[in-house]
Amino acid sequence: MAAVFRHLRIILCATKCLPSRCCSGFISRARYMNRLKEDDEACLAALQNGHIFLFHRLSPLLQRTERGTLKPAPLVTSDVQSVLQRLSSDGSLLKRSVLIGCSKQNQALFCLDVGELDQVAVEEQCEGNFMDLRKSLFLLTGAEAHLLAKGKALLRWHQTNRFCSATGQPTHRNQAGSQRVCSSSGIVYYPLMSPVVIVLVSDGKRCLLGRQSSFPRGMYSALAGFCDMGESLEEALCREVAEEVGLELQSISYSSSQHWPFPHSSLMLGCHASVSPAHTQLQVDHTELEDARWFSLEEVTSALKVKTPPSRGDPPILWLPPKQAIAHRLITEWVQSKVQNSEC
Ligand SMILES: NC(=O)C1=CN([C@@H]2O[C@H](COP(=O)(O)OP(=O)(O)OC[C@H]3O[C@@H](n4cnc5c(N)ncnc54)[C@H](OP(=O)(O)O)[C@@H]3O)[C@@H](O)[C@H]2O)C=CC1
Numbered sequence: 001m002a003a004v005f006r007h008l009r010i011i012l013c014a015t016k017c018l019p020s021r022c023c024s025g026f027i028s029r030a031r032y033m034n035r036l037k038e039d040d041e042a043c044l045a046a047l048q049n050g051h052i053f054l055f056h057r058l059s060p061l062l063q064r065t066e067r068g069t070l071k072p073a074p075l076v077t078s079d080v081q082s083v084l085q086r087l088s089s090d091g092s093l094l095k096r097s098v099l100i101g102c103s104k105q106n107q108a109l110f111c112l113d114v115g116e117l118d119q120v121a122v123e124e125q126c127e128g129n130f131m132d133l134r135k136s137l138f139l140l141t142g143a144e145a146h147l148l149a150k151g152k153a154l155l156r157w158h159q160t161n162r163f164c165s166a167t168g169q170p171t172h173r174n175q176a177g178s179q180r181v182c183s184s185s186g187i188v189y190y191p192l193m194s195p196v197v198i199v200l201v202s203d204g205k206r207c208l209l210g211r212q213s214s215f216p217r218g219m220y221s222a223l224a225g226f227c228d229m230g231e232s233l234e235e236a237l238c239r240e241v242a243e244e245v246g247l248e249l250q251s252i253s254y255s256s257s258q259h260w261p262f263p264h265s266s267l268m269l270g271c272h273a274s275v276s277p278a279h280t281q282l283q284v285d286h287t288e289l290e291d292a293r294w295f296s297l298e299e300v301t302s303a304l305k306v307k308t309p310p311s312r313g314d315p316p317i318l319w320l321p322p323k324q325a326i327a328h329r330l331i332t333e334w335v336q337s338k339v340q341n342s343e344c
């Protein structure tokens with residue numbers, strides 16, 4: 001592995017995607033969020049004036065828009081309280097809300113799983129439907145999708161970390177839900193994410209996309225894989241590409257990252273990479289991938305224009321991951337860089 005890195009050129013350009021935050025109140029919101037994580041009473045007070053995204057067994061409450069898209073239906077805390085009272089739930093459920101953000105109007109945003117209440121009864125009271133996030137995520141806009149992904153990941157973490165793995169005793173959360181502490185040993189647990197590398201490999205003219213048998217019909221995506229313990233980002237990228245398609249990377253450039261709530265909670269680290277045009281022969285590991293292929297700029301450009309996924313019986317067409325997925329961003333960046341280079 002060391003030999004690989006002697007020749008590997010790594011370009012880091014992490015600052016390129018930062019949105020402008022100047023004078024936006026970003027710093028005061030970040031500090032406010034931090035205070036709510038540390039101060040249970042302040043967090044409880046913020047909850048009384050906050051907004052809550054309801055979930056039912058990890059599926060968020062959504063409403064359909066006139067344009068056929070979906071939007072979350074956050075409720076003010078007093079409305080959630082009324083719903084809970086009408087459904088004869090005791091008030092303690094509200095306190096299980098988990099802090100997920102702060103709006104530009106400085107209102108704290110929470111999520112709450114009401115999975116112990118009757119789903120249909122809550123849907124009727126709230127004029128929305130609880131929908132599987134995996135299916136609905138791609139019909140939501142960016143900021144909302146991010147909040148729901150974060151909410152689902154945090155709620156799942158609380159549901160699966162109720163006991164200390166060292167003592168077997170119950171753990172108790174702080175009011176914000178940003179940590180759990182073992183009642184016996186005092187061990188503090190924080191929500192965990194698994195680092196995952198995702199890479200768009202190019203040979204200069206074409207890009208490499210693969211598909212797993214579980215992907216929707218026609219869909220190909222950038223190569224991805226979980227980091228092993230002790231690996232750097234670069235090591236994980238080189239190993240995954242070597243394992244899955246039998247290629248050796250020449251250079252890597254970092255693009256951006258994304259939190260991804262499926263199947264658990266991952267931090268997707270997105271990169272571009274190149275291989276030598278003289279060494280592009282693929283040896284696909286079919287235990288990991290159903291197929292992997294090189295695609296031309298023309299093929300990818302037309303696939304980016306396809307608006308609806310192919311259905312059963314349609315002629316086979318290339319279908320790319322939707323906008324909300326970091327794979328889409330990597331593919332779009334590659335197309336843009338090719339177009340810019342051809343214009344120079
Ligand atoms: N947002 C996006 O644009 C995209 C996101 N992804 C996400 O990236 C993730 C990784 O991609 P994938 O190609 O499947 O990964 P891998 O190529 O690493 O293959 C997945 C396998 O790795 C093993 N594994 C090792 N560590 C972990 C861990 N911490 N958690 C779960 N499984 C682990 C599991 O094997 P075993 O079960 O045998 O133990 C699992 O089946 C997926 O969750 C996928 O949803 C992928 C593509 C695009």
Ligand SMILES: [Mg+2]
Pocket residue numbers: 223224225244288
């Ligand atoms: Mg993989």
